[in-house]
Each structure stands twice: as structure tokens, then as C-alpha cells.
Amino acid sequence: MVGVLSSEHAATASAADVHHGAVAQKSLVRLLLHLKWTLWKRSYRKNIGKLIGTIFGSLYALAGLVALVFAFLGTTLWAGEGELFPQIIRGLGAVTVLAWFLIPVVAFGMDDTLDPRSFALFPRSAKELQPGLFAASALSLPGLFTLLAVAVATAFEVLWLVLFGQGAGWILAAVVLLIPANLAGLGLCLLLPRAWFAHSASRASSRSGRELGGIVAMMAMFAAIYGFSLGMQRIDDLDFEQVRQALPGVVEVLAWTPFGALFAVPMDLAEGEVLPALVRLLIGTATIAATWLWWRRSLDASLTSALSGDASSGTTKVSSLVPRFVRPTAFGAVMGKSLRYWRRDTRYLASIGIYPLIIVFFVAMGLMLPESRPMMLTMTIFMCGLTGITLCNEIGFDGPSGWVNITANLPARANLLGRVAAIALIMVPPVLLITIVMPLLYDMAHLIPLTALASLGVMVTGWGASVAVGAIMPYPSSPPGTNPMKDKSASSANAMLTMTIAMVAVFVPQIPTIGIAIWGLVVGSEVLLLVAGLVSLVLGVVAFLVGMRIGTVRLEARYPELFWKVRDFL
Numbered sequence: 001m002v003g004v005l006s007s008e009h010a011a012t013a014s015a016a017d018v019h020h021g022a023v024a025q026k027s028l029v030r031l032l033l034h035l036k037w038t039l040w041k042r043s044y045r046k047n048i049g050k051l052i053g054t055i056f057g058s059l060y061a062l063a064g065l066v067a068l069v070f071a072f073l074g075t076t077l078w079a080g081e082g083e084l085f086p087q088i089i090r091g092l093g094a095v096t097v098l099a100w101f102l103i104p105v106v107a108f109g110m111d112d113t114l115d116p117r118s119f120a121l122f123p124r125s126a127k128e129l130q131p132g133l134f135a136a137s138a139l140s141l142p143g144l145f146t147l148l149a150v151a152v153a154t155a156f157e158v159l160w161l162v163l164f165g166q167g168a169g170w171i172l173a174a175v176v177l178l179i180p181a182n183l184a185g186l187g188l189c190l191l192l193p194r195a196w197f198a199h200s201a202s203r204a205s206s207r208s209g210r211e212l213g214g215i216v217a218m219m220a221m222f223a224a225i226y227g228f229s230l231g232m233q234r235i236d237d238l239d240f241e242q243v244r245q246a247l248p249g250v251v252e253v254l255a256w257t258p259f260g261a262l263f264a265v266p267m268d269l270a271e272g273e274v275l276p277a278l279v280r281l282l283i284g285t286a287t288i289a290a291t292w293l294w295w296r297r298s299l300d301a302s303l304t305s306a307l308s309g310d311a312s313s314g315t316t317k318v319s320s321l322v323p324r325f326v327r328p329t330a331f332g333a334v335m336g337k338s339l340r341y342w343r344r345d346t347r348y349l350a351s352i353g354i355y356p357l358i359i360v361f362f363v364a365m366g367l368m369l370p371e372s373r374p375m376m377l378t379m380t381i382f383m384c385g386l387t388g389i390t391l392c393n394e395i396g397f398d399g400p401s402g403w404v405n406i407t408a409n410l411p412a413r414a415n416l417l418g419r420v421a422a423i424a425l426i427m428v429p430p431v432l433l434i435t436i437v438m439p440l441l442y443d444m445a446h447l448i449p450l451t452a453l454a455s456l457g458v459m460v461t462g463w464g465a466s467v468a469v470g471a472i473m474p475y476p477s478s479p480p481g482t483n484p485m486k487d488k489s490a491s492s493a494n495a496m497l498t499m500t501i502a503m504v505a506v507f508v509p510q511i512p513t514i515g516i517a518i519w520g521l522v523v524g525s526e527v528l529l530l531v532a533g534l535v536s537l538v539l540g541v542v543a544f545l546v547g548m549r550i551g552t553v554r555l556e557a558r559y560p561e562l563f564w565k566v567r568d569f570l
Contacts, residue, residue, distance in 0.1 A: 028124070028128065028129075028131075028132050029131055029132040029135050031132065032114065032129075032132030032133060032135065032136045033132070033135055033136050033139060035114065035136070036113060036114055036136035036139045037139060039113050039114075040113065040139070040140070043113075054141065057141070058141060058145075061141070061145040064145075064149075065145070065148055065149060065152065068149060068152055068153075069152060071088065072085070072088075072152065072153070072156040073156075075088055075160075076156055076159050076160050076163060076164075077159070077163075085156075085160050085164075086160075086267040086270070086271065087248055087251050089153060089157065089263060089264075089267055090251050090252075090254065090255040090260055090263060090264045090267060091250075091251040091254060091260075092153070092263075093153075093185055093255075093260050093262070093263025093264065094251075094254035094255060094257065094259045094260025094263065094264075095254075096146065096149070096185075096189060096263075097185060097188055097189050097192070097259040097260065097262075097263075098259045100142075100146075100188075100189040100190070100192055100193055101192040101193065101196065101259070103193075104193045104196050104197060105196060113136075114133055114136055115197075116129070116133070116197075116198050116298075116299050116302045116303060117302050117303070119303065125300075125303075126295075126296045126297075126299030126300045126303060127296060129299060130292070130295065130296060130299065133194060133299075134190065134191065134194060137190045137191075137193070137194050138190055143189075143190060146186060146189055147186060150182050150183075150185070150186050153182070154178060154179060154182050157174075157178055157182075157266060157267075158175065158178065160270075161174055161175060161178075161270050170269055170270055170271070170272050171270060173269045174266045174267070174269040174270040175266075177265055177266055177269060177277075177281075178266040181262050181263065181265045181266050181281070181284075182262075182263065182266070184262045184284060184285075184288065185262040185263045185284070187288065188258075188262060188284070188287060188288055188291070191288065191291050191292065191295065192291060194295050195291050195292075195294045195295035195298060198295055198298035198299045198301075198302055199294070199298040255280065256280070256283070257283075258283055258284070258286075258287035261280040261281070261283040261284040261287070262280070262281070262284035262287075264276075264277075264280050265277050265280050265281050265284070268280065321333055321336045321337060321340075322335075322336045323335065323336050323339065326421075329414070330410055330411055330414035330415075330418075331414040331417055331418045331421070332418070333418070334410070334414055334415055334417075334418025334419060334422075335418040335419075335421045335422050335425075336418075337418075338418060338419045338421075338422030338423070339422045339425070339426075341397075341422075342422060342423070342426055345397075345480050346480070347397060347477065347478065347480065348390075348397075351390045352387065352390060352426070352427075355383060355386075355387060358383055359380065359383065359434055362376040362379055362380050362383075362438075363376070363438060363441065366438070366441070366442055367441065367442075370442075373442045373444065374521075376438075376442075377438060377439065377442070377444070377447065377451055380434065380435065380438060380451070380455070381435070381451060381454050381455050381458055382458070384427075384431050384435070384455040384456075384458050384459045385458035385459060385461065385462045385506045385507075385510075386462070386503075387423070387427050387431070387459055387462065388423075388458070388459045388460065388461065388462015388463045388465070388466060388506065389462045389465060389466050389499065389502040389503065389506060390423065390466070391419055391420065391423060391462075391463065391466035391467065391470060392465070392466040392469050392470045392498055392499065392502045393470055393474055393475060393477060393495070393498065394416075394419050394466070394467075394470050394474075395470055395471065395474035395555075395562055395563075395566060396470075396474040396475050396476055396477045396565075396566045397477050398566065399476070399477065399479065399566055399567070399568070399569050400567055400568070400569070402559075402562075402563045402566065402567075403563060403567075405559070406559055406560060406563060412551070412552045412553075412555035412556045412559070413548070413552045415555065416467045416471070416548060416551050416552060416555065417548065419467075420463045420467065420544075420548075423463070424463070427459065428456070428459075431455050431456065431459060432452055432455075432456070434455075435448070435451040435452045435455045436448055436451075436452055438451065439451055446526050446529070447529065449526075449529060449530045449533050450517060450520075450529040450530070450532055450533045451533075452533065453530075453533025453534060453536055453537050454510075454513060454517070454532065454533050454536040454537075456536075456537055456540065457510065457513065457533070457535075457536030457537040457538070457539060457540035457541075458506060458510060458536065458540065459540070460537070460540035460541060460543070460544045461505075461506050461509050461510060461539065461540040461543040461544065462502070462506045463544050463547070464505075464540070464543040464544035464545070464546060464547025464548060465501075465502045465505035465506050465543065465547055466502060466547070467547050467548055467550075467551035468505070468546075468547035468548075468550040468551045468554075469498055469501050469502045469505065470498075470551065471550070471551035471552075471554040471555045471562070472550075472551075472554055473494065473497070473498045473501070474562050474565055474566050475494035475495055475498060475565070475566065476565070476566045476568060476569060477566070477569065478569060479569040505543075505547075509539050509540070509542070509543045510536060510539060510540075512535055512539065513532050513533075513535050513536035513539060516528060516531055516532040516535055517529065517532040519532075520532055
């Protein structure tokens with residue numbers, strides 16, 4: 001019976017031209033489309049937040065389509081000569097393709113639904129997977145709304161050609177290339193994120209590459225936000241007439257880039273520009289071909305590296321846990337471990353990676369708006385205090401590894417003090433440099449004693465608050481190497497409460513400093529400003545000693561219970 005079934009199976013497979021273990025290319029495309037649709041539907045199950053976000057996003061997208069229709073109506077039917085419409089088409093086309101590429105690059109928290117590494121165990125090459133993955137990429141709301149926008153643009157392009165076209169021959173040539181060129185532009189929109197996701201997947205097989213990419217992307221995102229905020233500060237000084245005159249040149253440059261070349265081809269032909277149309281068509285075709293090959297190479301790399309995983313190459317240097325400049329004691333071991341964490345762990349890097357950008361923003365804001373300089377110096381001192389409270393969940397960050405400290409009978413004081421010493425080594429030099437350089441840049445050198453001493457005082461207060469609060473209210477965190485934008489622990493109620501209490505514990509001890517500093521600024525006394533800085537430092541040391549005492553006693557008495565709270569990562 002088994003032989004009969006096997007022969008029938010073989011005959012059926014032979015008649016369908018399918019070999020054992022093989023799937024026809026068309027079937028593979030259908031399979032990947034069905035898989036993408038199934039995963040997309042299941043992602044909304046018991047996820048009300050995502051459903052609401054999708055609904056609101058769709059409403060915004062529909063409003064954008066309506067606005068696009070009215071913009072096109074205003075530059076075609078309602079326009080006198082229709083000269084602005086080709087510039088709008090070229091500019092919007094380039095911006096659309098650029099957005100499709102940049103959003104996955106910057107928004108590093110996004111997941112690729114069909115991660116190529118998931119197919120590593122299946123006998124399929126990158127060449128076989130590419131058509132199906134590309135087709136599945138169109139099965140998304142952004143793809144659908146982009147298709148609708150391209151369809152609207154195509155309809156109005158035909159309308160513009162009829163109303164304002166330069167001759168019947170050019171109109172016909174433009175119409176013939178219109179739909180293929182726009183579809184090729186849409187295909188490039190879908191292709192660029194695929195290639196980037198595959199490239200990221202091949203890099204992400206290395207944990208260090210994944211962590212570094214996340215931190216760099218996060219800093220780039222915040223840099224763009226701060227840059228936009230700085231630009232808005234000078235919007236009143238902007239000459240809109242100069243912007244209007246420069247806009248055609250900017251659009252023309254974008255149309256010559258790989259992002260805008262394809263959408264510009266029909267407009268070039270309609271205006272009788274044959275050579276620019278051919279060159280841009282060549283640029284667009286070469287871009288699609290190069291991106292397709294880049295995607296294939298990245299797919300091959302991700303499929304291969306996914307099987308090898310995060311295994312070490314064996315070339316990593318092994319160094320002593322205890323730094324050379326401290327004694328080999330429990331304190332030195334904890335300090336060395338913490339220094340490694342600050343250098344390697346994404347959770348630690350993300351907590352301090354944003355501070356340099358914020359300081360640069362404060363400096364730039366003060367230079368652009370002189371009246372805001374006192375506020376920028378005050379905010380800088382406040383940010384120094386925030387660097388101190390980054391330790392407020394050290395026990396939670398240990399997670400399951402905290403059991404080692406308990407079984408090794410690690411002294412609680414050395415456990416806490418070593419962590420503080422590590423962040424002090426990292427943060428004290430840049431804080432002193434910043435609080436000395438900023439007043440010099442602002443022509444407020446007389447404030448250097450206040451800013452430098454107060455920053456140290458607030459930061460030391462933050463250390464005391466952190467070790468006390470962290471030993472009383474630890475909470476589970478995400479595991480090491482977690483993407484900063486996906487750290488679920490940062491949004492929990494325990495995390496919010498812990499951070500709020502730590503901030504209050506930093507602010508309250510420094511109230512006398514604030515009063516003396518305001519007094520000194522009002523009367524213009526440099527002596528009072530110096531006294532305010534010294535008082536801040538003294539209060540910070542006192543707060544640190546009190547916090548260290550509370551944390552030590554709590555850790556010695558309740559370490560097993562605290563470990564029980566954070567034994568599992570989220």
C-alpha cells in the first residue's frame with residue numbers, strides 16, 4: 001500500500017512539474033502573500049492600542065489624500081498656465097521615495113513582518129524568496145495609501161497633459177511612459193525598505209551591531225527633532241520669497257537623484273525634454289537594479305548568518321574584571337563590571353546617549369537666543385542631576401544575574417559604591433567641561449563657580465537618591481541588548497513611580513541652593529553665587545551619604561526579596 005501511495009504521489013508531482021521538497025515559484029509567492037496577510041491579521045488580536053493607532057493613521061492618510069486632490073486641482077483645473085504642477089509632481093515623488101527609505105532607517109523600533117532570518121532553515125535561496133517577499137511588501141496600509149496617492153497623481157498628470165501638454169507627440173509619449181514610470185517609482189518605494197531590512201537583519205545577527213545600530217538611530221532621530229526645533233526658533237527671520245525662488249532649484253536637484261528620477265520622466269517628456277528624460281530613466285532603472293542586487297546580497301548574508309547566530313569568533317580580548325587603577329577588592333570588581341555594562345549594554349548606553357545631544361541643543365539655543373541663556377544654564381544643571389538618577393534601577397538591571405551577588409555574599413556597600421564609582425568616572429569629567437565651557441560661550445564667566453559646583457552637587461544628590469530608591473523599589477527590566485525603543489520596563493507604573501520619587505529626592509535637598517543662587521543673581525554678588533555652589537556640593541554629599549546608608553541597610557536586610565522581584569526579565 002505504501003508503494004502504491006508513493007508511486008501515485010510521484011506521478012502527481014511529475015504531472016505538476018514539481019519535484020519532491022520543491023515549491024513552484026508562483027506557489028511560493030502565493031504562500032508568502034498568505035503568510036503576510038495572516039500575520040498582519042493576527043497582530044491585531046488583543047492589541048487594542050495598535051488597532052486604534054491604525055484607525056487614526058488611516059484617517060490621517062485619507063485626509064492627506066483629500067488634501068492632495070485639492071492641491072492637484074489647484075495646479076491643474078484651477079490654474080492659469082499650470083506651470084507649478086510639474087514641480088509638485090517631481091518634488092512629491094522624490095520626497096515619497098525618500099520617506100519610504102528613511103522611515104525604516106530612523107524608526108529602528110520597527111519590525112519586518114517577514115524577517116528573512118526566519119527562512120534560514122528552509123531550502124530556499126535569496127533569489128527564490130525575493131519575488132514573494134517583494135509582493136508581500138505591497139500588502140500593507142502604507143503600500144495601499146501610496147498606491148492610491150500614485151493613482152491620484154497619475155490621473156491628474158493625464159489631465160495636465162491634456163490641458164497644458166506641449167504638442168500631441170510629446171503628450172502621447174508622456175502618456176505611454178506615465179503608468180510604467182509611476183509604477184516603477186512605486187516599486188522603488190517598496191524595494192528600498194526591503195533591502196534595508198535585509199541589510200539590518202544581516203548586521204543584527206551580531207549583537208554588538210544590533211546595539212550600536214539602535215543607539216545611533218535613536219540619536220539620529222533626536223538630533224533631527226532638536227534640529228527642527230532650533231530651525232523653528234528662527235522661522236520669523238525666514239525670507240519666504242527667497243524660499244519660493246529657491247524651491248524650483250531644490251526640486252530640480254531632487255529630480256536628478258535616484259529618489260526622484262522615475263517620477264520626473266513623464267513630466268520631462270511632456271515638456272519636450274528628451275535627453276533629461278532618458279538620463280533620468282537610466283538613473284531610475286539603474287537604481288532599481290542596484291537595489292535589487294543589494295537586497296539579494298543582504299538576504300543571502302542574513303540567511304547564512306542566522307544559522308551561525310551570535311557565536312563569538314574567538315578574537316575578543318580577555319581583560320581583567322577589576323580596573324588597574326583600583327585595588328582587587330569587592331568594590332573594584334563591582335566597579336569593573338559596571339564599567340563594562342556602561343560600555344556594552346544597550347540599556348545603559350541609551351540612558352546616557354541622549355545627553356550630549358541635549359547639551360548641544362542647549363548651547364545652540366543660548367547662542368541663537370541670548371535672552372534664554374540663564375534658562376539654558378539652569379536646564380544644564382538639571383540635566384546633570386538626571387544623569388545621577390540613571391542608577392535608580394541597578395538591582396532591576398541585574399535581573400537573574402543578581403543571584404551571583406547573593407551567593408558570593410557580596411557586601412552591600414561595595415555593591416552600591418562600585419556602581420556609583422563607575423558612573424562618576426564616566427560623567428564627572430564631561431560635566432565639569434560642559435559647565436565651564438558654556439558660561440564662557442555665553443559671556444557669563446562669573447557664573448562658572450556656581451554652574452560647576454552646583455552641577456556636581458546635583459549629580460551627587462542624584463547618586464544618593466538612586467542607590468536608596470533602587471534598593472527600595474526595584475522593578476524588572478528588559479534583558480541586555482534590548483532595543484531602547486522596545487524596552488517595556490520603561491513604561492511600567494513601577495518605573496514611573498520610581499523615577500518620580502528619585503527626581504523629588506534630587507530636587508528637595510537642593511532647595512537652599514536654589515534660594516541662595518537666586519539671591520546672588522538678584523543682588524549681583526559673586527560671593528553669594530560661590531556660596532550657593534559650595535552649599536549645593538555639601539548638600540549633595542550629605543544626601544549621598546544618607547542615600548548610601550539607606551540603600552546599604554535595605555540591601556543587606558532584603559536582598560533575596562529584592563531579587564525575587566526582578567529575577568525574570570520582561
